[in-house]
Amino acid sequence: MRYKAPLVNFVFHFLGSRIDAEDVVQETFLRVFKNKHLYRNIAKFSTWIYTIAGNLAKTELRRRKRRRVLSLSKMGFEDKEYDIPDFLSSPDQVVDGEMKETKIRNEIQQLPFKFREVVILRDIKDLSYEEISRILKIPIGTVKSRVNRGRLRLQKRLRYLLDQ
Amino acid sequence: MNPCQHFKKHIGKYCEGDLDPLCLKKLEEHLRVCSRCRTLKDNIEQMRICLKQLPDVKVSEGFNLLLRERIRREAIGKSPGTYSTGGRLLIPAMGIALLVLIIGIGVSDQNSSLTSGSLGYRTVAGESEGDFLPFQGKIQYIIEELPSASAVRLERRNDSREPSNSDSMVGSHPPVRVRAIPVSF
Numbered sequence: 245m246r247y248k249a250p251l252v253n254f255v256f257h258f259l260g261s262r263i264d265a266e267d268v269v270q271e272t273f274l275r276v277f278k279n280k281h282l283y284r285n286i287a288k289f290s291t292w293i294y295t296i297a298g299n300l301a302k303t304e305l306r307r308r309k310r311r312r313v314l315s316l317s318k319m320g321f322e323d324k325e326y327d328i329p330d331f332l333s334s335p336d337q338v339v340d341g342e343m344k345e346t347k348i349r350n351e352i353q354q355l356p357f358k359f360r361e362v363v364i365l366r367d368i369k370d371l372s373y374e375e376i377s378r379i380l381k382i383p384i385g386t387v388k389s390r391v392n393r394g395r396l397r398l399q400k401r402l403r404y405l406l407d408q
Numbered sequence: 409m410n411p412c413q414h415f416k417k418h419i420g421k422y423c424e425g426d427l428d429p430l431c432l433k434k435l436e437e438h439l440r441v442c443s444r445c446r447t448l449k450d451n452i453e454q455m456r457i458c459l460k461q462l463p464d465v466k467v468s469e470g471f472n473l474l475l476r477e478r479i480r481r482e483a484i485g486k487s488p489g490t491y492s493t494g495g496r497l498l499i500p501a502m503g504i505a506l507l508v509l510i511i512g513i514g515v516s517d518q519n520s521s522l523t524s525g526s527l528g529y530r531t532v533a534g535e536s537e538g539d540f541l542p543f544q545g546k547i548q549y550i551i552e553e554l555p556s557a558s559a560v561r562l563e564r565r566n567d568s569r570e571p572s573n574s575d576s577m578v579g580s581h582p583p584v585r586v587r588a589i590p591v592s593f
Contacts, residue, residue: 270475273475277482348459363459399455406458
């Protein structure tokens with residue numbers, strides 16, 4: 245259970261909802277339990293579990309995307325199913341740390357998935373490039389390049405916050 | 409390549425101190441003269457600090473309980489699957505056991521025919537005692553219903569106790585009487 249909190253946080257950065265993140269992590273542990281016989285000692289257990297959680301988060305995002313397309317077309321005045329980030333707030337309104345944190349989280353979620361996952365793993369979870377490469381099953385060079393591009397994109401989006 | 413483009417390309421490595429000395433020197437020279445790149449570098453460094461300082465979300469208290477419950481349900485749900493895996497092995501095993509039993513009966517019947525022919529009458533029960541004790545009833549029942557030589561002799565012996573015309577039966581096969589003995593396994 246020592247992976248519980250790191251995994252929930254990892255998935256939370258993808259989904260932006262603690263409840264959904266917990267659901268995904270529950271499913272992750274359940275998959276680990278079901279497929280424990282498939283685990284080989286070649287990779288670290290953390291790598292394996294992060295890979296499962298990341299894939300499930302990706303699936304959840306895809307599902308959401310489909311649902312969003314459907315529900316936006318059917319949405320009435322009372323419906324408020326998704327927290328769509330407020331891009332209209334001026335930087336002046338962003339005053340306290342909590343607001344800043346929310347903004348950063350929202351901006352992370354606006355990044356394309358391939359950049360988001362590497363930025364989360366590298367800059368938030370503080371994993372090494374080798375570990376990220378193993379988790380995402382992509383070459384280290386690709387990881388480095390994506391981290392760099394992801395940071396540049398995120399910096400562009402957060403510039404108004406960072407310049408203050 | 410434009411020096412700013414070059415800097416952007418290597419800013420990740422620069423921030424992590426992963427650049428070779430020559431490249432590092434070039435970038436630092438560029439930073440001294442380009443304020444835009446300096447701002448970019450400062451922003452990225454600040455952003456990385458912010459990302460690292462993002463507070464963790466707290467996992468709800470019921471998480472462990474719910475997970476245990478889900479795993480328990482999964483384990484219960486899986487038990488028939490485990491059973492069916494065993495069942496998959498059980499069916500061929502039962503088939504083999506049945507085959508062995510049939511062959512064993514055949515061999516036993518042949519032996520009893522041969523021994524009864526050469527050495528005279530021996531009861532099947534006596535033969536199976538000890539070795540095939542659990543299958544005694546079954547073997548006895550099956551052999552008795554087969555028209556083997558031992559059965560014929562047994563029949564003849566039984567008939568000889570009766571005052572009927574038993575001598576007329578010698579040399580011919582009398583009808584075999586099947587006695588149902590309960591199967592003991």
